[in-house]
Amino acid sequence: MSRGLKVKIVFVILIACILTGFFSFSANCQSRVIADSLIQLLNENDHWNDTLKCHHYNEVSFYATDPDERIYYAELAVETAKRINSDRQLALGMRYIGMGHSKKGDLSTAIEKYLIAAKCYANIKLDLGVAVVYLDLADVYSIQNNFTTADKYYQKSIKIFRHKNDSIRLASALLNLGELYRLNKKLDSAIQYFEESMIVFETVDYPSRVAYARGNIGLVQEVKGQYIEAERNLKGAIFILSEFEDYDPISTYQLALSRIEASRGSERIALSYADSALAIGLNEGLKEQIRDASLQLSELYSSQSNFKKAHYFQSQYITYRDSINNEETVRKMADLRTEFEVGLKQAEVDLKQKEVDLLQKEAYISRVLLAAGGVFVILLLVVVVVLWQLYHMKVRAANVVRRKRQVIEGQHRRVLQLNATKDRFFSIISHDLRGPISNFSGVAGLIQLYIEDGDYVELKRIGRILENSSHELSTLLDNLLDWAMNQQGVFPYDPEEVSAEEICNPTLRVLSNSANAKNITMTEEVHSEYMVYVDVNSATTTIRNLVSNALKFTPEGGTVTLTVEREGDYAVFVVEDNGIGIPEDKMKNLFGFDGERKRWGTDGEKGVGLGLNLVREFVELNKGKVTVTSKESQGSCFRVYFPLFVEE
Template sequence: MAMIRPFVHIIILAYTFVGFFSSPTSAQDQTAADSLLNVLHTDDTISDSSRCVLYYEIAFYSTDPSERIHYAEQALKIAEELQNDQLIAFGLRYKGNGLRSQGQLSEAIKHYLDAASLYAGSNKGLEAGVIYIDLGDIYAIQNNYQNSLNYYRQGINIFRQSKDSVKLATALLNVGELYRTNQKLDSAIVYFQRSKAIFSKIGYAIGLAYNLGNIGLVLAEEGKYELAEENIAKATAILVKIDDQYPIAVFQTALADIYANRGAYDQALVYGHTSLKIGEELGLKEQIRDASLKLSEIYQSAGNSDEAYTYLKQYIAYRDSINNEETIRQMADLRTAYEVSKKQAEVDLLQEQALLNNIVVWCAIFIIALLLILTVALLKIYRIKDRAIRIVRERRRVIAAQRNQLDEVNKTKDRFFSIISHDIRGPISNFQGISGLINVLAESNDADGLKQLGSMMEASAKEVSVLLDNLLEWALSQEGKIPYHAEPVKLKELCQANLGIMLNMAMAKQIELRGRLTQEVIVDADKNSVSTIIRNLLSNAIKFTPEGGEVKLEIAEVDGMGLVSVIDTGIGIPKDKLNDLFQLKGMRSSWGTKGEKGIGLGLTLVYEFVQLNHGQIEVESEEGKGTTFKVYLPLTKKTVLAESN
């Protein structure tokens, strides 16, 4: 596997104050920050100016970006009340440091430039040098190599002139990191070694830790893994003591890369997930991005494509969040504004061409204002047009959906009336020949024949009656005219009534019809529609059960619902018809065990009435063994309350 360079930027975020704070000698020490917080919370006699300084020191030492921002903002409020430009500049820079750690780069650079503007034309050259390093760091994060190097060099020149060892070593360290991220490894090592020598000489622990870690990263990229791991281990040991988590996360990513190149994927994943966890806990977008990319590469090498894809998506999301075009544009605009402000300060100091410069500035402002007004107007026009297009598209979509729905309804009705016209012809035809048969049988005094003919007429009449009842109820349900009056319904009483209605039909086929109605079950439903459900299911069961068979009607309470079960020992239902059993599709005509005609409308009506009563229906069937229909209806609230008590 080829060496994949980890995309990192190790940046020193802390510098000592010159001529302002005397106590701090190192930065990013959470223990020191916690101690200062204790002082802040226990001493009520601190003056405003001292409290402001204390807030800055806490922000200076804190390793939590959110905490840095919070205390820098607290200090800024006091500094603005005191109208102290130096204090305001410190607060702007520290808040910028916190914003940068969170990946809010455009906001960070704005705060840095505001701080630099306060130093323009003053004797605060050293503080201006710190801001140049900060700006170089921001452009390094954005991979803007030339701008970053220019700002670093300006800072280095200031620090060399002032002979400030810590700041000079820090600037050298960041230049080395810039060279490393641009694959100029020889130059990177030179700057790291120079920085390391200064930090070692003055005993600056955190600077030494960053140098050791960065040297380890260079060695890793050169394939010298053992030396790289040794340097990173030394750096991590120092950083753990001062609780500086951000560089630890970066170095964990580097270790993950080292072990991945060795083929030790399990250990590599441990380091990668550790780095990601730190980034997520501290809200470090850049580190989350780098760790996600490394985990994606490791999982891909280990053959786990699903996990690799998951972390690749996370990497792309964070990469785009940090490097989006709007952020880059804002940074370019801020840098341009700063350069203009810097030149204007120089002109003010020389007191030359003041009037001309003012005219130029006002003209620029006027032009920018016109451009902004034009941009806003065009944006509003675009939004109005886009909104109109979206509304038209949505209305077209709704109309198309309604048209499709109407087409489907029409097709269903066409199928329905086709079925009715086909299947009602049989019973009606029976009546057409009855008058002739009556005359023939009457002339021959065939009493038995007349009785048999009477039975046939009765069966045909019942068949037509049931068919017409179902047709009427189905048609009313399609138009939404079925009356629905929910009330407590006693299933035992309702089932007994319908058993009595169906008893003659069952006896005619020598079928044993019996009910198991020992338990009183009360449901909240419409009584008429529930009766139709029971009647149709019983009629269907009798129709498809042969002579000598059995049909049972049972009720019970199951899982907070009332259950009505119709069980028969009939011919069963083929598996290929179960899925469309309750839908009115195609020619649904079928014949009972004694030639009874059916079109499937009854089951469709049963299904719709079950839905009307907020219930459910299930069917279990096996060909040659019988069928069971189960209808679940909601119990009344009184029943539910009684059971819960």
């Protein structure tokens, strides 16, 4: 194909893109072949003007199958769109950047880019573009299990699609919204949206999507116990999807039919459906379907007292469940191992092939030597070149192996370091849990003894010991729970617009009794007009830990203040005290687990540093920072920077 013909073909695609203004259903339209062709055209036509380049950058990003490649070309499109002042192309580029980050799991960045894309579409009054981006946002929030926000964006997109009479996108949005409601157990609403979606898909003659809607209705009816209706819809969906060889949903629907038959006591039919679902999963490589079918088969065989097969499928279920949970880590390690092994095998094959070639050439040289010395010289030069290339190939292969070995060794050292940190952390926690719990031992006997002696002064002292120990234990356990959830990645992070007062004042009220008990003057209430964009729970935990530490290390009659000020794009929460301060040797590892962590408060309170570790992690979680200044015997000042809320 000539270069001119290629340009004409891509130009036709380009005109279509200009007329539509944006792309939809990107997951079904990506084509590696088209992307490679477009990249080749870009490389061959460096003289193109910025307008044409911008369109092609966005096209490559649209068709790209690799998320990093999609982001790369979309960023080129954004940069070029800004130069030519094109909001339409800027919106496209921002949307594709968001899609790339969403695919990589960086959902916060994806949301940021999607919001910019929606704003660009709104600036040029392209409502359909705004609606498509709203669908993208809804999908991201669905992944985050943020039902309320996902529902809001689905409803907004549906409203626009209705107004613009865009039937296919309307039906798709309704289908996705129904699935959101199904997963969140709002079954009646889910059926309503599925049914409306099915009607629209039938109108535009889209049978595969009609089957999706019908099958999902069956899933809801199965949960509600409406087995007859569920069975009719599930079988109807399977019949249609079989014609399209769309096996993923078929497997899901067959598992639902298996559960229905099991509830009826028809175990033989239930086993048949579950076996079929498992076979589809194995044939198509669908791990989630294999996992769910294995669990269903295990339960069915267990109910038949066939414990051997039940155990087999239970083991298979656990294997695939763990495989799915650790899929990303396993995939990376497998890719690295495969690349290493393939490289070695390829090097061996190349070496053997070169050796064969060399022998053949040497035999040929021997024969040619009898005919002419000149040919011998030429062939000898060829052999030298081949050997030189072979040598360089060996050197490159050795360098690759060495680099990969260094990476693996570095990862091994990192694992050992993390294990050491974990062991030290558990040692600290077990030691410091022992203290408060030990205080409870024997207290019951002392209380009984003092009651019999009428020694109420000692009873009051015992009461204070119990109160301090329980408060110390409760605070330590709260921080330990928060830290553990954050390390596992399950600590809820839901940033929102919130006032500085809402973060500070609950903490001040909770800790006021502790301040009064030590006769410490503490800020009673914070007054501030600043609004920050943070997760309320983690931000409040951060301030509570800092104020609690300040009270712990401030002697009786001291002062603890909590104020809020502004510095650039941040609201700065300042916790200051005139307590015992922090030794210089502890400042270096203040927010970690290294070094000696235990310190005693001015009234005998114990601290292990877990609260400060939480402070650092939660501040970073909320895209902020924390600084500290302190002098022994003069007090400490912690400054926490949280980002201010910015109107979009």
